[in-house]
Amino acid sequence: MDQSELIQLMTEREELYKFQARAYRREVDQTLLDTIKNLEVQSDSSDMPEALRVIQASAANTDDPLTDFAVDYARIFLGAGIAKGVAAYPYESVYTSRDRLVMQDAYEAVMKIYRANGIGKLDADLYEDHIALELEFMSILCRRAIELAESGDTQALEENLDLQKSFLRDHLLNWTGEFFDSIRSCPGSNFYKGFASFTEAFLRMEKEFFEL
Template identity: 35%
Template sequence: MMKEETLEWLAARSYTYLLFQRLLGTEPSAELFEAIEVTVAQEAFALVFGEGSAALQQSETMIHHIQTARDSVASWRSEYRRLFEGPAELPAPPWESVYTSNKRLLMQPTTLDVRNAYRAHGFIPECYPRVPDDHIALELDFLATLAARAQEAYDQGDKEYCQKLLESSHTFIADHVGIWVNDFAQDVATKGHSDYYEGVTHTLAAFIAADAKALERARSLA
């Protein structure tokens, strides 16, 4: 990729990870949806997924929900709590360890592995230690942080550090979020009552897969 194309791709990654972090780490509200720059989101998804792809069409449906969110915020907030917060048993637990342990338990060895990955980059979640480190929103926040740092490093001409951050991102996807995001999205689809959250999580899963492939190709930045 040429420098301008690389910067656009890095910016799209940074924006998209942060968008998903907010959508899955924050209860729905009018303020949340009003803060989303729809045109920027559409441009980022088009760059990540490619024109005409099924994933891009899926992202457009998700954005349409966001654009018409005002009349649905209350019901989506209720569904967010039912799916991801409780207090009843959660239909779609938002923690990696639940999906990677045979007994679907929290605070398994994978949680410590995630914490160590964070610490290697000086990343300490704002809600630490109240929320287990392997919550989907925290994992996305970590990837958003790495993406923002990679964008800044490349913009400042530090391609070596940028490459290191991209490699760390690829490793984290391969070892962690990429392992369980599809199962998480499937739980939301089969046990949820909202087309919106089904769309968010399936679009997220498609984005994670697309980003992993892009990171494989980005072994040497122009």
């Protein structure tokens, strides 16, 4: 892969990571909704385009998507209104700790990685192992990879790609399968179920890219 191809690939990955990070970070606003309506993805697999069609169809089949999806977001990711039911709490620690609690080993591990790479608090309202922040961290690494490729610093670029690979393997791929299953088990529209399938397919492509 030559430099221009690498930069193009990193740019595409950065944008997809940023898009998904925004979708999981907070409720849908009009800007995100407009992005969803106009988004197109090219993939060797049909899984991502098909998941995007589910998301777009769900957005088109409601008269008040901002309200409806805010209700979905609160129910699915915050457990709002649930006494006994299924929620998909978006923190790695919940899926990797024995007692399924937040702020456990995974939280400490990713926070150390962020700080070691010069990244401070990404969101005052979220713990560091939130799905949105883990995706955002990968988008930051993609941006840095572009800058390193452009500067010709091949050693630092190789280290960056190694960090992307290890973070994907040790964190994002370590828990999101169960997380996505939890989203699809929750009541509500197909909107976030589509996002679960979209991100699942995307991470599967990432796994193949890094030969994990």
